[in-house]
Amino acid sequence: FSVENIRNFSIIAHVDHGKSTLADRLLELTGTIDKTKNNKQVLDKLQVERERGITVKAQTASLFYNCEGKQYLLNLIDTPGHVDFSYEVSRSLSACQGVLLVVDANEGIQAQTVANFFLAFEAQLSIIPVINKVDLKNADPERVEKQIEKVFDIPSDECIKISAKLGTNVERVLQAVIKRIPPPKVHRKNPLKALVFDSTFDQYRGVIANVALFDGVVSKGDKIVSAHTKKTYEVNEVGVLNPNEQPTHKLYAGQVGYLIAGMKDVTEAQIGDTLYLHKQPVEPLPGFKSAKPMVFAGMYPIDQSEYNNLKSAVEKLTINDSSVTVHRDSSLALGAGWRLGFLGLLHMEVFNQRLEQEYNASVILTTPTVPYKAVLSSAKLIKEYREKEITIINPAQFPDKSKVTEYLEPVVLGTIITPDEYTGKVMMLCQARRAVQKNMMYIDQNRVMLKYLFPLNEIVVDFYDSLKSLSSGYARDKAHSVGKAVCERLKESLPRQLFEIAVQAAVGSKIIARETVKAYRKNVLAKCYGGDITRKMKLLKRQAEGKKKLRKIGNIEVPKDAFIKVLRTQ
Numbered sequence: 001f002s003v004e005n006i007r008n009f010s011i012i013a014h015v016d017h018g019k020s021t022l023a024d025r026l027l028e029l030t031g032t033i034d035k036t037k038n039n040k041q042v043l044d045k046l047q048v049e050r051e052r053g054i055t056v057k058a059q060t061a062s063l064f065y066n067c068e069g070k071q072y073l074l075n076l077i078d079t080p081g082h083v084d085f086s087y088e089v090s091r092s093l094s095a096c097q098g099v100l101l102v103v104d105a106n107e108g109i110q111a112q113t114v115a116n117f118f119l120a121f122e123a124q125l126s127i128i129p130v131i132n133k134v135d136l137k138n139a140d141p142e143r144v145e146k147q148i149e150k151v152f153d154i155p156s157d158e159c160i161k162i163s164a165k166l167g168t169n170v171e172r173v174l175q176a177v178i179k180r181i182p183p184p185k186v187h188r189k190n191p192l193k194a195l196v197f198d199s200t201f202d203q204y205r206g207v208i209a210n211v212a213l214f215d216g217v218v219s220k221g222d223k224i225v226s227a228h229t230k231k232t233y234e235v236n237e238v239g240v241l242n243p244n245e246q247p248t249h250k251l252y253a254g255q256v257g258y259l260i261a262g263m264k265d266v267t268e269a270q271i272g273d274t275l276y277l278h279k280q281p282v283e284p285l286p287g288f289k290s291a292k293p294m295v296f297a298g299m300y301p302i303d304q305s306e307y308n309n310l311k312s313a314v315e316k317l318t319i320n321d322s323s324v325t326v327h328r329d330s331s332l333a334l335g336a337g338w339r340l341g342f343l344g345l346l347h348m349e350v351f352n353q354r355l356e357q358e359y360n361a362s363v364i365l366t367t368p369t370v371p372y373k374a375v376l377s378s379a380k381l382i383k384e385y386r387e388k389e390i391t392i393i394n395p396a397q398f399p400d401k402s403k404v405t406e407y408l409e410p411v412v413l414g415t416i417i418t419p420d421e422y423t424g425k426v427m428m429l430c431q432a433r434r435a436v437q438k439n440m441m442y443i444d445q446n447r448v449m450l451k452y453l454f455p456l457n458e459i460v461v462d463f464y465d466s467l468k469s470l471s472s473g474y475a476r477d478k479a480h481s482v483g484k485a486v487c488e489r490l491k492e493s494l495p496r497q498l499f500e501i502a503v504q505a506a507v508g509s510k511i512i513a514r515e516t517v518k519a520y521r522k523n524v525l526a527k528c529y530g531g532d533i534t535r536k537m538k539l540l541k542r543q544a545e546g547k548k549k550l551r552k553i554g555n556i557e558v559p560k561d562a563f564i565k566v567l568r569t570q
């Protein structure tokens, strides 16, 4: 294929606006996959993705399409739809020259549409707006067209109205890809310059890196170098994705495909890295950054005897997902475990679900937290920690206030789109979460778009649910309400003892909540009338065994499920 006849593009959309359905239709139309019912959403490979109906890992496919007598190679780079994966979205976008921005004809522009639009806009890509689901009864494509014009400044006549479900107008989308998206600007005669925009791990073949070639050619047997790690590898296999891997002799600049080169885990093929020939070093492509985990949680085996199994499962899963970070950790209550870092809450849930489904491991996940920074107050402390500011990913390691001049926390710019009758309530909710308003505009007659700067910690767990329910009366003093809730849960889970137990929540030395578990002795023989000694013995033995399952903290024996109830997030 001459470069003139190649197009590299992505589909971006708010969750559920129909990105995967459109991708399936494009694959069918170009004969890449058969038109059978089993093909539903071929690009969503993982079981979790199918179950949750969300795309987690980007998948890529090369399509062949004939337009006005010319054969084109269209490389479709599928991107994840959820906010947690915006880093994956932006790195896949860097392999493209254009995007299809899919908007649901019924729901209109949503927050993720806006976020994705700006990622594509900043990458200076051609943007083709596609209004999907025009077959729906309540579809209002004209209103959506106007929103697109107002918010993104794209003339309404550029919108293509389709039904991905029925296939209506999907052919026009392919024609627009050819007409409106430019071919990649590449040089085949220059030395190799390949962008790694995704990578997966195969148990038998090692790391499979998805690459977009900006310059040059790569073939089997070439010696290549990773610009990030400076490690050298020999290429074992190159090929295209149709959407399954199909080996080819070479990959040329302008093409998108895969490469296998004896890399042992995905950290060796980091997203955004540049690969070049050992003989011909080049300047790496700009914009590389390692994925930064923003949500941390403790993970422990439900039973400590499961520790080694869980360890190997976590290791295997992280081979596949370089954005998860792992630190060993231990807790007085839960034993040995890890503190894991994730891109966001959904990422964490997906990881947990994959552990359960693919490795049959059951774990306790503690309430997620965000990383904080503490700026140290004295030269002595700076020397001790060997840093001016320290990053805290574990609440148990929070340094004392006396050592710190300032604490820093991550903030995010959030977009909220709401019917205008809820604007007041939404604004109150944002203020209660310490958010600072940055912008407010009407995107049509009765929809408002708000932009706020949020402390990440305030929104990471339950903000979306609160926003959806907009229930009033949330507490401003969160420490107090959280403390009370934990004490209440503990009180319910602790068995009564021979003495009274005070359950207290404290911030520093200040007690902010208290519950009392009354004294009581459980008499297992109470139901045992008469003198059957063997039965009595049996019951006493069972009670003794039950005690083994308890853990002693001070004078109190705490059942394991009490920890789980208190620390579990769901």
Ligand code: GTP
Pocket: 013, 014, 015, 016, 017, 018, 019, 020, 021, 022, 053, 054, 055, 080, 081, 082, 132, 133, 134, 135, 136, 162, 163, 164, 165, 166
């Ligand atoms: P993520 O993978 O989470 O980003 O979602 P998505 O954007 O890929 O959405 P998906 O293709 O899974 O579609 C979401 C739902 O909308 C599915 O139930 C589809 O069947 C439905 N859907 C998609 N396109 C159309 C359409 O044109 N008309 C109608 N009526 N429904 C559609």
